[in-house]
Amino acid sequence: MAIAKAERLMNLALCLLGTRRPLSKRELRESIEAYLEAGSDDSFNRMFERDKDDLRELGLVIETVENLDGEVGYLARRDSNRLPPITLDAEEAAALGLAAKVWQQARLAGAASGALQKLRAAGLPEDFDPYESHGALEPHIPVHEAAFEPLMLACRDRRPVVFDYRKATAAHPETRQVEPWALECWRGHWYLAGWDRDRGAERVFRLSRITGRVRSRAGRYTAEVPDVVTVRETVASWAGEVADRSALIRLRTGSGYPLRAKAVSVRELGDGWDELEIPYGHGLDAWLVEFGPDVVVLGPAELRADVVDRLRAVAKG
Numbered sequence: 001m002a003i004a005k006a007e008r009l010m011n012l013a014l015c016l017l018g019t020r021r022p023l024s025k026r027e028l029r030e031s032i033e034a035y036l037e038a039g040s041d042d043s044f045n046r047m048f049e050r051d052k053d054d055l056r057e058l059g060l061v062i063e064t065v066e067n068l069d070g071e072v073g074y075l076a077r078r079d080s081n082r083l084p085p086i087t088l089d090a091e092e093a094a095a096l097g098l099a100a101k102v103w104q105q106a107r108l109a110g111a112a113s114g115a116l117q118k119l120r121a122a123g124l125p126e127d128f129d130p131y132e133s134h135g136a137l138e139p140h141i142p143v144h145e146a147a148f149e150p151l152m153l154a155c156r157d158r159r160p161v162v163f164d165y166r167k168a169t170a171a172h173p174e175t176r177q178v179e180p181w182a183l184e185c186w187r188g189h190w191y192l193a194g195w196d197r198d199r200g201a202e203r204v205f206r207l208s209r210i211t212g213r214v215r216s217r218a219g220r221y222t223a224e225v226p227d228v229v230t231v232r233e234t235v236a237s238w239a240g241e242v243a244d245r246s247a248l249i250r251l252r253t254g255s256g257y258p259l260r261a262k263a264v265s266v267r268e269l270g271d272g273w274d275e276l277e278i279p280y281g282h283g284l285d286a287w288l289v290e291f292g293p294d295v296v297v298l299g300p301a302e303l304r305a306d307v308v309d310r311l312r313a314v315a316k317g
Helices: 002-018 025-031 041-057 090-102 106-122 148-157 228-238 257-262 284-289 301-316
Strands: 063-066 072-075 161-165 174-186 189-196 201-206 210-216 245-252 265-270 273-280 295-299
Touching (some): 025 072, 148 161, 148 174, 257 273
Antiparallel strands (some): 063 072, 161 210, 174 189, 189 201, 245 273, 265 273
16 A cells, blocks of 8 residues: 555655646546546545645645636646755765765664665765775664664654553553653663653653564654754753752662762762762653662662652552
């Protein structure tokens, strides 16, 4: 079904781009085999309107023109649908070429290779090979989660999804209905930002905690999708990167090195414990729970209460 629709859209686009005059619905129906096979006029009209909307959503500029007899026709002028010339200097082309090397997934390798050829045509130096080593450090964005590809496609197509998700403090996963916005990589982990329909609020999900298969759902989004900058800020906030205050904790000596790396100050207490002042932002309670008995929260009180609640939830299973 997906292939048939893609072929139908392609045929409609070619008809609209290849004509010098507006084509009526009748002419388009007679020119495209899939429309000829429509069972009725109503079925054809619904199919045509959906296809026309899909092409416009993909960026094709389709004009609606009414002739002297009042008949409506459609066409897509080539000058309105031609991209302006793309010019890249050597540094820009090299940066984009290097980005093509970052993806290590086989399913994305073909797209990266095709993009690289276009970059060469746009100014990427021929002697620059992003698939060879050019230094001691090489960029990599590893993706091990099976949920990555279906979620990436769902974000692209603006398609709601359903998946089972296990929170850090829960013993069993629960079903989440999500309108996916964007995927972000933070500290080596992938996160999905989107609208949680059941909770009626934006949420961020760590892909490694998604269990089972990601299932697509039909229908449109019910919540407005924010711009890219807002989504990235949301991911950073829910992942614990954004902090607007400080927390005081006790940490067992010789443990919790990620916490020590973020500490504003460290004071030895003796008896195998240190006192740390660390940045406090959304998500810190979930992070502290991962260190178990090696961490004791001294303040603020709400952070201590959140950590205690999470630990009790884990203990109850």
